Structure formats: structure tokens, C-alpha cells
Amino acid sequence: MNAKRTLGWTAASLAAASLLYIERDGIRSRLPAPTEPRVRTTYRYFAHVYNTVANLFLFGQERPTRRRVVALADLQPGDIVLDLACGTGRNFPYILDRIGSEGWLIGFDYTPEMLQTAQQTVDAQGWRNVTLLQGDAAQLSREQISAALPESSEGVDAVISTFAFCVIPGWEEALQRAANLLKPGARLVVGDVKLSQRPLLRPFNLLADLLGGLAAGDLGRQPWLRFGSLLGDVTFEERFFGFFYVASGRKQR
Numbered sequence: 001m002n003a004k005r006t007l008g009w010t011a012a013s014l015a016a017a018s019l020l021y022i023e024r025d026g027i028r029s030r031l032p033a034p035t036e037p038r039v040r041t042t043y044r045y046f047a048h049v050y051n052t053v054a055n056l057f058l059f060g061q062e063r064p065t066r067r068r069v070v071a072l073a074d075l076q077p078g079d080i081v082l083d084l085a086c087g088t089g090r091n092f093p094y095i096l097d098r099i100g101s102e103g104w105l106i107g108f109d110y111t112p113e114m115l116q117t118a119q120q121t122v123d124a125q126g127w128r129n130v131t132l133l134q135g136d137a138a139q140l141s142r143e144q145i146s147a148a149l150p151e152s153s154e155g156v157d158a159v160i161s162t163f164a165f166c167v168i169p170g171w172e173e174a175l176q177r178a179a180n181l182l183k184p185g186a187r188l189v190v191g192d193v194k195l196s197q198r199p200l201l202r203p204f205n206l207l208a209d210l211l212g213g214l215a216a217g218d219l220g221r222q223p224w225l226r227f228g229s230l231l232g233d234v235t236f237e238e239r240f241f242g243f244f245y246v247a248s249g250r251k252q253r
């Protein structure tokens with residue numbers, strides 16, 4: 001009897017959670033949008049535990065997503081790469097592995113505490129071709145990037161960004177500015193978390209939404225829908241039951 005009742009309650013709760021996320025065009029987060037002060041405060045504190053909890057928090061999808069993003073960026077030895085909202089620099093080893101010591105990596109983020117952890121890794125690894133910049137991705141300028149490079153360049157060979165577009169408050173502007181920095185033929189690749197649109201998995205959007213909210217993220221954003229107006233050769237793939245995605249595009253020549 002008790003088992004029946006538990007099953008009944010579970011089914012009712014899943015159905016109720018599912019109803020919360022039924023929409024015709026995309027799925028919006030049910031949480032208030034993260035404000036800039038909230039993002040800043042969250043990552044000031046997260047910086048101290050980020051490297052320890054990231055993979056767990058991302059259900060083991062952290063490394064596969066980073067690998068896929070870097071693979072799609074089509075990096076070559078000697079390339080200049082911008083890691084936008086780089087956090088503690090967890091993409092750096094994957095990028096440096098491809099661009100080698102003759103390439104250049106710029107890590108850009110606006111939380112000093114996240115960048116401090118990134119700097120510790122850079123120092124510990126002895127990477128000499130990495131510049132860390134602090135700033136707001138929504139105000140990113142070509143001048144800022146040029147000043148961080150050892151030689152003048154007409155742009156960057158790739159911009160990658162992971163687990164950040166759901167967080168960046170002015171993400172639309174950040175996307176536009178990132179695309180503007182690309183050399184002709186260069187790629188922009190974004191990997192991130194999102195709500196799932198698969199009908200059977202909708203109840204789990206509540207959990208995803210709450211976890212995303214803890215990290216000051218809005219999982220209802222759909223940055224890939226803007227890629228087509230900024231870039232060519234756009235690709236979009238869903239991963240892990242539709243809760244993750246990787247999107248890419250190429251600056252037209």
C-alpha cells in the first residue's frame with residue numbers, strides 16, 4: 001500500500017514538474033534572471049571550490065564537453081585563441097595541446113578570484129604563452145585583445161567559451177563582440193548547459209534549473225539561435241539528453 005502511494009506521489013510530482021516546463025517555442029527558466037551583482041558574488045566564492053566541484057556539478061559532462069568544443073574550434077599550431085569567460089582556466093590544457101608553444105592563448109573573465117586560480121595554474125605549469133585579462137565580455141574590444149598579444153594581429157583564430165553563456169549577464173552583446181574579433185574563416189565555439197526539450201525528460205528540467213540557478217545561470221537561454229545572423233557554417237549538437245549543447249560557426253571570408 002505504502003509503495004503504491006509513494007509511486008503515485010512520485011508520478012504526480014514528475015507530472016507537475018513537467019507541466020512547469022511546457023512551452024511551444026523553447027523552454028524558459030522558471031527562476032529570476034541572474035543579475036550582475038549576483039553573478040559577481042557567486043563566482044567570487046565559487047572560485048575557491050570550482051576546480052573541485054565542476055565535474056560533479058556537470059554530471060561528468062565537463063571533460064567531454066571541453067574536448068568537443070576544442071575539437072570543433074579546429075585549432076592549429078601557432079593559432080591565437082580567446083577563451084571567453086575562462087574562469088579558472090580548465091580549458092587551457094586542451095587548447096595549449098593544439099596550438100603548441102608557438103600559439104597564444106588569452107583567458108578573459110571578470111571575476112578576479114577565478115582569474116587568480118587560473119594564474120596559479122599557468123604559473124605551476126610554466127605556460128609562457130597565456131595572457132589573462134579581466135573585463136566584461138559584453139564590453140570586450142579589439143583594442144583589449146590586441147594589447148594582450150605579443151605581435152599585432154587582425155583578429156583571433158578562434159573564440160571558445162564553455163559553461164559561461166548561461167551566466168554572462170549581457171550575453172547577446174558578448175556573442176556579437178566575440179564574433180567581431182574573429183579573423184575571416186575563424187571559428188566561434190560555445191559549449192554550455194540548457195534545459196531539455198525532450199518531452200519525457202521535462203520533469204528533470206526543474207532539477208537542472210535549480211542547479212543552474214545555484215551557479216547564477218539561466219538555462220533557458222538559446223545563444224545558438226543567434227549564430228546564424230553572425231556566422232556561417234553553423235553547427236548545433238545536443239548532448240547528454242538535451243541538457244548540454246555545443247554550437248559553432250565560422251566567420252565568413
Ligand SMILES: C[S@@+](CC[C@H](N)C(=O)[O-])C[C@H]1O[C@@H](n2cnc3c(N)ncnc32)[C@H](O)[C@@H]1O
Nearest residue numbers: 043085086087109110111114136137162163168
Ligand atoms: C560557470 S563559470 C565557467 C568558467 C569556465 N569557462 C569553465 O568552463 O570552467 C562562468 C564564468 O563566467 C564568468 N563571467 C560571467 N559573466 C561574465 C562577463 N560579463 N564577462 C566575463 N566573464 C564573465 C564568471 O566570472 C565565471 O568565471
